[in-house]
Amino acid sequence: MKDVARHAGVSVSTVSYVLNDSGPVASSRRARVLDAVRVLEYTPNESARNLKRRTTSSIGLVVPDLTNQFFALIAEGVERAAAERGVLVVLCAPEATDRPESIHARLLQGQRLDGVIYLSGAGAAASSILELAKAGPVVLVDERIPGFDLPAVVADSRRGAREIAAYVLSEGHRRVAIIGGPSVLWTADQRLAGYREAIAAASLDPDEVPVAVGDYRQESGYRLAEELLAGPADSRPTALLCANDQMAIGAIEYCREAKLRIPQDLSIVGFDDVPIARLIAPALTTVRQPAREMGYAAAGLLFGQLDRAGEGDAAKPEPPLFAASLRIRESVAPPPGS
Amino acid sequence: MKDVARHAGVSVSTVSYVLNDSGPVASSRRARVLDAVRVLEYTPNESARNLKRRTTSSIGLVVPDLTNQFFALIAEGVERAAAERGVLVVLCAPEATDRPESIHARLLQGQRLDGVIYLSGAGAAASSILELAKAGPVVLVDERIPGFDLPAVVADSRRGAREIAAYVLSEGHRRVAIIGGPSVLWTADQRLAGYREAIAAASLDPDEVPVAVGDYRQESGYRLAEELLAGPADSRPTALLCANDQMAIGAIEYCREAKLRIPQDLSIVGFDDVPIARLIAPALTTVRQPAREMGYAAAGLLFGQLDRAGEGDAAKPEPPLFAASLRIRESVAPPPGS
DNA sequence: TTGTAAGCGTTATCAT
DNA sequence: ATGATAACGCTTACAA
Numbered sequence: 118m119k120d121v122a123r124h125a126g127v128s129v130s131t132v133s134y135v136l137n138d139s140g141p142v143a144s145s146r147r148a149r150v151l152d153a154v155r156v157l158e159y160t161p162n163e164s165a166r167n168l169k170r171r172t173t174s175s176i177g178l179v180v181p182d183l184t185n186q187f188f189a190l191i192a193e194g195v196e197r198a199a200a201e202r203g204v205l206v207v208l209c210a211p212e213a214t215d216r217p218e219s220i221h222a223r224l225l226q227g228q229r230l231d232g233v234i235y236l237s238g239a240g241a242a243a244s245s246i247l248e249l250a251k252a253g254p255v256v257l258v259d260e261r262i263p264g265f266d267l268p269a270v271v272a273d274s275r276r277g278a279r280e281i282a283a284y285v286l287s288e289g290h291r292r293v294a295i296i297g298g299p300s301v302l303w304t305a306d307q308r309l310a311g312y313r314e315a316i317a318a319a320s321l322d323p324d325e326v327p328v329a330v331g332d333y334r335q336e337s338g339y340r341l342a343e344e345l346l347a348g349p350a351d352s353r354p355t356a357l358l359c360a361n362d363q364m365a366i367g368a369i370e371y372c373r374e375a376k377l378r379i380p381q382d383l384s385i386v387g388f389d390d391v392p393i394a395r396l397i398a399p400a401l402t403t404v405r406q407p408a409r410e411m412g413y414a415a416a417g418l419l420f421g422q423l424d425r426a427g428e429g430d431a432a433k434p435e436p437p438l439f440a441a442s443l444r445i446r447e448s449v450a451p452p453p454g455s
Numbered sequence: 456m457k458d459v460a461r462h463a464g465v466s467v468s469t470v471s472y473v474l475n476d477s478g479p480v481a482s483s484r485r486a487r488v489l490d491a492v493r494v495l496e497y498t499p500n501e502s503a504r505n506l507k508r509r510t511t512s513s514i515g516l517v518v519p520d521l522t523n524q525f526f527a528l529i530a531e532g533v534e535r536a537a538a539e540r541g542v543l544v545v546l547c548a549p550e551a552t553d554r555p556e557s558i559h560a561r562l563l564q565g566q567r568l569d570g571v572i573y574l575s576g577a578g579a580a581a582s583s584i585l586e587l588a589k590a591g592p593v594v595l596v597d598e599r600i601p602g603f604d605l606p607a608v609v610a611d612s613r614r615g616a617r618e619i620a621a622y623v624l625s626e627g628h629r630r631v632a633i634i635g636g637p638s639v640l641w642t643a644d645q646r647l648a649g650y651r652e653a654i655a656a657a658s659l660d661p662d663e664v665p666v667a668v669g670d671y672r673q674e675s676g677y678r679l680a681e682e683l684l685a686g687p688a689d690s691r692p693t694a695l696l697c698a699n700d701q702m703a704i705g706a707i708e709y710c711r712e713a714k715l716r717i718p719q720d721l722s723i724v725g726f727d728d729v730p731i732a733r734l735i736a737p738a739l740t741t742v743r744q745p746a747r748e749m750g751y752a753a754a755g756l757l758f759g760q761l762d763r764a765g766e767g768d769a770a771k772p773e774p775p776l777f778a779a780s781l782r783i784r785e786s787v788a789p790p791p792g793s
Numbered sequence: 794t795t796g797t798a799a800g801c802g803t804t805a806t807c808a809t
Numbered sequence: 810a811t812g813a814t815a816a817c818g819c820t821t822a823c824a825a
Contacts (some may be wrong), residue, residue: 400734
């Protein structure tokens with residue numbers, strides 16, 4: 118930067134003023150500076166900037182499983198919003214550490230990250246997320262912590278779950294089972310609640326519906342399907358409500374190996390509507406969540422928070438509740454023998 | 456840090472020595488320092504460190520399409536290796552900018568990134584990658600630039616392609632067509648070469664095999680399948696060799712809508728063996744690339760380069776050529792009417 | 794073994 | 810409108 122100043126025959130402060138237009142500069146000198154920048158191929162040292170500004174223009178993205186297209190899409194949305202602001206997105210996998218959150222908290226405290234977007238699909242305890250939130254701004258996606266209003270971007274899981282369950286039941290199923298998400302997750306809870314509402318509305322007893330708790334990963338869908346379908350054909354469930362597509366896919370994988378035909382022998386539904394949902398066999402009936410948009414919105418929310426940090430607390434915009442809409446496809450049919 | 460020093464009754468340099476053990480410190484004082492750190496909950500300011508050390512402990516990961524599980528797995532591998540070193544991984548989507556590489560080059564020059572791992576699936580021109588490489592260390596994954604030995608992690612695409620094509624032909628197909636990757640990519644070229652070798656070995660003329668050039672995205676698989684299958688049933692291809700799974704999936708999507716049965720009417724194969732490949736309908740015959748391992752190896756290569764930057768140039772380890780192994784599944788059958 | 798002090802490349806406050 | 814200059818928080822000669 119000193120070089121640029123010398124080359125342009127001005128002082129470093131003038132250069133700084135030009136680069137950030139943070140001060141009045143005569144247009145002739147401004148031109149000279151810009152020129153020098155080009156000639157010398159000067160690039161500002163961001164580390165120095167960060168130090169001085171006490172901010173890093175980068176945010177963390179905690180994502181449990183990139184292989185899950187739902188998360189991948191959210192990540193794309195976040196990245197897009199960040200890129201528009203020249204902000205870097207740091208990928209944070211919640212490792213197999215004991216207390217992964219403390220790692221991320223350190224990143225916030227150590228000024229490596231200005232804020233964090235948290236996809237809590239793996240089912241982190243609320244307490245650890247709150248711990249993280251104490252270290253800096255955090256926005257939740259597809260999750261919410263009751264009682265603490267952390268900013269969060271969610272879709273109407275409960276309604277989506279209710280509708281898809283209602284649809285399954287309307288096809289005539291009486292013996293359904295649920296593969297739920299991690300029980301510590303609010304969203305998982307909401308979906309469960311939605312399922313139960315529909316079940317009750319169909320004059321069945323929700324408490325008699327078997328519920329297996331998974332972790333949103335494909336493998337657990339496989340395992341829990343195996344478990345739930347262990348009984349004899351005339352008493353086991355004829356429909357499986359899975360709290361996300363990834364587990365539904367796992368369940369389908371199991372059925373394939375177990376020679377259970379879908380939907381003739383068993384109906385299966387998911388949640389999320391990931392891109393491949395309609396391409397697996399058979400096409401998965403599910404509930405669409407607008408993942409990319411949600412990621413984009415989450416980043417927007419976080420930036421709003423970061424901007425507001427300096428100024429007096431302006432109006433905090435309420436994030437929209439995204440719609441979760443039913444996608445009826447081929448993986449559901451009336452129960453066998455009906 | 457000054458606070459810590461004061462609290463421990465030592466000088467700041469002593470604190471620094473302790474924190475990086477970069478100097479001899481009496482164990483009694485070391486303990487006092489560590490203690491003060493804990494009491495004051497001191498976290499070093501990484502921006503300041505970065506400035507001083509002229510390095511950022513973060514690397515860029517350029518990934519064209521997170522929705523493609525192959526890339527997602529590589530990303531996971533990279534992230535894992537990076538986490539082991541306390542290095543941050545910055546997600547870089549090659550935006551719809553004119554010259555995206557210049558953005559990333561800036562990140563390197565501006566000291567926001569120590570190096571870059573480049574997944575060139577989108578088909579960036581070699582020239583722009585080389586431009587990037589001038590700005591800092593770059594490691595390629597699933598790609599290579601002939602004539603310039605940038606460090607690269609690749610699998611044996613050519614052999615994999617040859618084997619899968621040979622398998623398809625051994626089922627009796629005589630009219631095959633190819634959906635290739637971006638023609639600027641070396642890997643795409645290798646696969647094409649592998650296909651052609653097998654075709655020639657089957658006493659067919661490789662030059663008569665239709666080749667459509669895609670961009671490795673699902674959508675282009677869809678579109679090109681439509682194109683290649685336009686002719687009358689008795690003259691159109693009976694098998695489609697797709698240069699990656701994502702495009703194969705797109706092709707399958709098209710066939711589904713066009714009511715073409717796979718594999719009865721048409722055989723399709725892919726490349727990569729992404730996790731869902733065996734779950735789509737029908738299970739996709741493909742060539743496995745060990746994506747996660749490749750990502751991990753790429754990060755290792757990059758770190759090796761970064762470490763070597765300081766010292767005299769030690770032996771540069773040659774990265775292994777990963778195996779690409781055939782996965783035979785249900786999407787291939789003998790041609791119709793045989 | 795420990796402390797002092799000089800930067801690292803910016804930004805921002807102050808005089809001018 | 811412009812230019813010195815003092816931070817920002819850390820590392821690392823060099824001195825003690």
